[in-house]
Amino acid sequence: MNAAPVADGDFAIRAHGLTRRFGDLLAVDRVDLAVPRAHVYGFLGPNGSGKSTTIRMLCGLLLPTAGQIEVLGLRIPQQAEALRLRIGYMTQRFALFEDLTVRENLEFLAAVQGVPRHDTRRRIDELLAQFDFTDRAGQLAGTMSGGQKQRLALAGAVIHKPELLFLDEPTSAVDPESRRDFWEKLFDLADAGTTLLISTHYMDEAERCHRLAILDHGRLVADGTPAELTGALAGRSLLVHAAQPRRAQQLLTKIDGVRSVAQIGNSLRVLCDDGGAAIERIRAGLRQAGLTAEVEPVAPNLEDVFVASTARHAPAAAESAA
Amino acid sequence: MKWRRLFAVMLKELRQLRRDRITLAMILGIPIVQLVLFGYAINLNLRGLAAGIADEANTAASRELVMDMVASGVIAPRLAATSPAQLTDALRRGRISLGVVVPPDFEARRFDGREAVQVLVDGSDTVVQSAAVQLAQLPLDSRPTANLAPLLQSPGQISVVSFYNPQRRSAVNIVPGLVGVILTMTMVLFTGVAIVRERERGNMELLIATPISRSELMVGKVTPYVGIGLVQTTVVLMLGAWLFHVPIAGSVADVYATAMLLILANLSLGLLISTRAQSQFQAMQMTFFVFLPSILLSGFMFPFAGMPRVAQWISEVLPLTHFLRLIRGIMLRGASLAELWPDALALLAFSAVMMTAAILRFHKRLD
Numbered sequence: 001m002n003a004a005p006v007a008d009g010d011f012a013i014r015a016h017g018l019t020r021r022f023g024d025l026l027a028v029d030r031v032d033l034a035v036p037r038a039h040v041y042g043f044l045g046p047n048g049s050g051k052s053t054t055i056r057m058l059c060g061l062l063l064p065t066a067g068q069i070e071v072l073g074l075r076i077p078q079q080a081e082a083l084r085l086r087i088g089y090m091t092q093r094f095a096l097f098e099d100l101t102v103r104e105n106l107e108f109l110a111a112v113q114g115v116p117r118h119d120t121r122r123r124i125d126e127l128l129a130q131f132d133f134t135d136r137a138g139q140l141a142g143t144m145s146g147g148q149k150q151r152l153a154l155a156g157a158v159i160h161k162p163e164l165l166f167l168d169e170p171t172s173a174v175d176p177e178s179r180r181d182f183w184e185k186l187f188d189l190a191d192a193g194t195t196l197l198i199s200t201h202y203m204d205e206a207e208r209c210h211r212l213a214i215l216d217h218g219r220l221v222a223d224g225t226p227a228e229l230t231g232a233l234a235g236r237s238l239l240v241h242a243a244q245p246r247r248a249q250q251l252l253t254k255i256d257g258v259r260s261v262a263q264i265g266n267s268l269r270v271l272c273d274d275g276g277a278a279i280e281r282i283r284a285g286l287r288q289a290g291l292t293a294e295v296e297p298v299a300p301n302l303e304d305v306f307v308a309s310t311a312r313h314a315p316a317a318a319e320s321a322a
Numbered sequence: 323m324k325w326r327r328l329f330a331v332m333l334k335e336l337r338q339l340r341r342d343r344i345t346l347a348m349i350l351g352i353p354i355v356q357l358v359l360f361g362y363a364i365n366l367n368l369r370g371l372a373a374g375i376a377d378e379a380n381t382a383a384s385r386e387l388v389m390d391m392v393a394s395g396v397i398a399p400r401l402a403a404t405s406p407a408q409l410t411d412a413l414r415r416g417r418i419s420l421g422v423v424v425p426p427d428f429e430a431r432r433f434d435g436r437e438a439v440q441v442l443v444d445g446s447d448t449v450v451q452s453a454a455v456q457l458a459q460l461p462l463d464s465r466p467t468a469n470l471a472p473l474l475q476s477p478g479q480i481s482v483v484s485f486y487n488p489q490r491r492s493a494v495n496i497v498p499g500l501v502g503v504i505l506t507m508t509m510v511l512f513t514g515v516a517i518v519r520e521r522e523r524g525n526m527e528l529l530i531a532t533p534i535s536r537s538e539l540m541v542g543k544v545t546p547y548v549g550i551g552l553v554q555t556t557v558v559l560m561l562g563a564w565l566f567h568v569p570i571a572g573s574v575a576d577v578y579a580t581a582m583l584l585i586l587a588n589l590s591l592g593l594l595i596s597t598r599a600q601s602q603f604q605a606m607q608m609t610f611f612v613f614l615p616s617i618l619l620s621g622f623m624f625p626f627a628g629m630p631r632v633a634q635w636i637s638e639v640l641p642l643t644h645f646l647r648l649i650r651g652i653m654l655r656g657a658s659l660a661e662l663w664p665d666a667l668a669l670l671a672f673s674a675v676m677m678t679a680a681i682l683r684f685h686k687r688l689d
Binding site: 084099 | 330337524527528532534
């Protein structure tokens with residue numbers, strides 16, 4: 001799928017044929033990327049799908065085995081040092097100093113990131129207010145909760161107002177309420193013109209992105225807006241209400257054209273290879289087996305997109321990973 | 323190199339150090355404990371060795387000899403035995419470390435010039451052995467009228483004159499060297515774990531994604547430890563003067579300049595270790611890999627001159643060797659640092675090589 005019409009200079013990140021090998025393991029396999037400016041761009045994929053490796057190559061922390069990268073108009077890794085002044089990077093693991101206080105951490109980052117000296121105090125106070133740390137400025141970072149640490153890490157990553165922010169699974173250790181809160185902050189940043197590249201394995205987070213790319217076994221298997229991605233599956237998602245869902249599930253997996261069956265409460269969510277024809281085959285199959293069931297088409301969601309795009313590539317991906 | 327970023331790293335290190343109570347305690351604890359241990363416990367001039375004496379002759383002359391031995395202070399009589407067998411038994415069981423046997427025909431042997439007294443030694447301890455040699459040098463009869471065999475007489479006629487430490491107190495030799503040993507241990511260890519710790523705690527991935535430069539990070543991280551090294555030097559020198567009356571014959575400024583040279587050498591070595599090690603545990607192992615040869619080959623414990631050629635080559639590479647030559651020269655012989663320039667130059671060269679290697683080895687990348 002191609003990117004939506006965006007003028008050439010409006011991309012924050014462009015990558016072509018991006019590849020990274022660790023010994024025998026092909027961690028990232030010929031990935032092409034185009035991330036528009038001022039967007040929240042998501043990387044969706046399971047653990048080990050190459051999300052972190054890709055992000056690290058894009059900010060110049062890892063050398064690509066092959067491929068071209070251009071970030072904010074700079075060639076990476078050659079111009080990585082120049083890029084570091086203009087990006088923020090929030091690591092997967094909390095990377096600020098646990099034995100420094102909130103304010104001390106921000107003071108250190110302000111100096112290192114080159115926030116003008118006369119501006120430092122005002123900028124830190126501003127961040128403390130914005131990220132709700134005003135009454136915790138003197139608390140050691142190590143004594144805070146997971147959600148608070150993530151907020152502090154984000155505050156630290158944007159202290160120098162970067163044009164582009166990389167976030168590597170920022171919410172993996174955070175409760176749902178903190179996550180919602182965290183995403184509000186991300187949209188505030190995007191509104192102010194910052195481009196955000198965020199990796200996640202949560203479907204609900206992926207749905208919030210302006211655009212997203214689905215990675216599986218190091219390959220980019222789908223990309224587009226969430227609506228484009230789900231729209232492409234129109235008519236292929238069904239919901240089966242059966243009296244005996246486990247038995248119905250066993251039966252359905254054997255029917256031609258059924259890609260996957262997942263139980264959700266008392267219902268089964270079925271993804272088919274094509275719309276229309278499959279629904280009749282399923283109804284017939286259930287009737288023959290003597291199972292009473294109701295079949296209705298539903299709107300596809302990102303999970304369906306994920307299953308549809310990863311299953312198609314699974315055999316090839318398994319080969320290349322071996 | 324930007325001063326602001328450099329100071330930010332230094333300030334961060336100091337703030338972290340301030341909250342690390344155990345490390346803070348070690349900064350002062352290590353010099354104090356080592357000084358007291360080496361100064362008091364490790365006394366190479368042995369006194370009061372537990373001894374057994376079997377005087378089978380029991381003549382006036384033999385009793386006189388035994389009393390001379392006891393009066394030397396080297397031995398303390400614990401056991402009056404009746405036979406040599408009783409002595410070897412006590413020796414084996416560890417009750418005594420030294421036995422003196424005076425045979426029944428002592429008078430006749432002494433007159434003939436044959437071996438008249440036997441000293442049995444616990445050879446499992448080399449220091450005790452050397453003490454026994456000291457004992458054997460006692461003249462068989464200190465009275466001038468005695469009729470002694472010429473062979474046995476000769477050892478007593480050699481007089482030893484010791485310069486710079488006339489009372490042969492170990493502390494005077496050990497304390498200046500101890501400054502170097504403590505700096506070698508703590509400085510290499512502190513910086514050895516400095517970079518690895520950030521890597522282990524996950525701080526490094528963030529740091530290398532910032533505009534901070536390699537040299538800003540390296541220099542900023544080690545500079546606070548220079549101050550710590552100078553504090554440790556001061557503690558050892560002051561305690562040494564107070565507890566053991568160790569003099570400083572040369573200039574105090576030269577002593578500190580020398581300490582500074584060793585601190586720089588050790589900090590840059592620690593940094594190099596830190597860029598190599600994958601974990602703090604590995605960094606500590608590497609530190610001890612360097613520390614042990616430093617202690618053994620530098621001349622701190624065993625005299626440099628007595629070492630085989632290969633060991634001498636190795637010790638020329640160790641910063642502690644050069645430091646010991648400098649500090650003993652300045653503190654004990656009253657030499658000036660300028661007079662001892664080759665060793666000072668060696669330390670500077672060592673620092674420059676190690677620091678360059680460390681900065682070159684450290685990449686702002688994860689692979």
